[in-house]
Amino acid sequence: MTEPLDVLVFYSPVESTEDVLAAVFAAGAGAIGDYTECAWRVEGSGQFRPGPGADPAIGSVGALERLPEHRVEVTLPRSARRRVVAALRGAHPYEEPAFHVIATADVDTG
Template sequence: MSRTALSIDVLVFYSPVEATEGVLAAVFAAGAGAIGDYTECAWFTEGTGQFRPGVGASPAIGSVGELERVPEHRVEVTFRRGLRREVVAALRAAHPYEEPAFHVIETADVEVG
């Protein structure tokens, strides 16, 4: 039986609660959230995001110079490493914030098969 290495990344992003479903739909359409025979897999929890838009910012929520606190979801989805560019582009295109907060975690390759 031959084994192959599966290269998986994890995308973690923060989204205003009311926008999470739309952002998830976009990253799913780009290929994120597939685990074996399952699709649209994600984990999220609610918390509070904080930011202060600086001079030159065009905030979707809040005002320049004012501290803002917003109910947000922290969302985690996995995806095949080869889809990184497409998944991040989908996140940025669908996210309502001018500068969405996110990070990509490169995980160790896992043998499958």
């Protein structure tokens, strides 16, 4: 029986995506069978407004910021979830990176 997989989805400024991907790959994400460094990405427009107490890497407190970002998806073994999320947070330039982790269904039954 193979280990269950999760999917990590995160949003990154375009110029930082390669560094963030390198970190999550090194932590165990991105392998599918005999393939490694697997990821899907699409470019879009992200926006945020840093609130009082924020220390934004981009923009300034109170000002609405819009910039090109990638939405990136990678798979990871469920047992690596904590390690991969820590790598994402450590490599991401934002003070509060936006991401979510999705547990996948077991498709090898029945």
